[in-house]
Amino acid sequence: MDEIERAYTQHAKEVYKYLLSLSHNEDLSEDLTQETFFRAMRTIGNYNGSCKVVVWLCQIAKHLWYQWLEKNSRWKQVELTDEVPGYETPEKSTLLRMDKVTLYRAIHSLPEPMRELVHMRLTGEFTFAEIGGILGKSENWARTTYYRSKQKMMNEMEGVK
16 A cells, blocks of 8 residues: 555656646546556556556556547547646747647647657646656657657648648
8 A cells, every 4th residue: 555655646746747638638637547546556466567657657547548538439639728737838839829720630640659749748748758758768769759740740731731
């Protein structure tokens, strides 16, 4: 039990941010975060230590997210608005000024894990180190993949206009 309590205090915020980057819904993210730690508590014996605890927790969260999507297949993602919480990076403000429908089409056309990485970076405000850790890759991989994703999206959006 102590392990789960320690994991909760250390990683609950990261798991919540990860789920928020997927769902774009604060209440749903809170619920799924709680369910993630409940499932982790039930299956702590299956954790073999081959990855960081936060990666293991985010994998549980990701599976819960997919299960929730299956049950609620009519759910629509909330579009980004001009009132994005937190600070605006130059890349975020540029992307927000673009036609949002075109932007979401470009993001949706990306293959996984590029699509997930872009969502995590833009809406979850994760650092490249956090993204790499969650996805089980390096920080450099996250940076390079994000750059390639942006290039691919720009090409996609230029082809539409």
